[in-house]
Amino acid sequence: MAFSSTGFQPIGGQSKAGNAPQVWSYTTTDAAATVDTSGYFNSVASLVKVGDIIWRVTTSSGAVSTAGQHVVMTVSAAGVVDTYATTALTVTNTD
Numbered sequence: 191m192a193f194s195s196t197g198f199q200p201i202g203g204q205s206k207a208g209n210a211p212q213v214w215s216y217t218t219t220d221a222a223a224t225v226d227t228s229g230y231f232n233s234v235a236s237l238v239k240v241g242d243i244i245w246r247v248t249t250s251s252g253a254v255s256t257a258g259q260h261v262v263m264t265v266s267a268a269g270v271v272d273t274y275a276t277t278a279l280t281v282t283n284t285d
Contacts (some may be wrong), residue, residue, distance in 0.1 A: 212239070229270055235265055240264060240265060
């Protein structure tokens with residue numbers, strides 16, 4: 191699939207980002223490897239900057255299957271966004 195802006199939202203007070211990284215949440219049905227592909231977040235290139243953190247939750251059949259954290263590494267002048275996956279979270283339901 192492709193990036194969907196309906197699943198992309200700011201976390202916390204984003205109105206005055208300054209030089210500090212911003213934090214975003216993103217929900218998708220795409221696999222983590224797909225989300226981590228250079229260019230996946232191009233449609234929000236004007237919103238993100240180097241160092242921003244994107245918390246991703248991947249859902250499958252209405253349930254959370256994986257979650258992780260991506261860091262924006264580059265945003266080119268042409269609007270190409272590249273993220274690196276830094277942390278994958280284990281998602282288990284033990285009850």
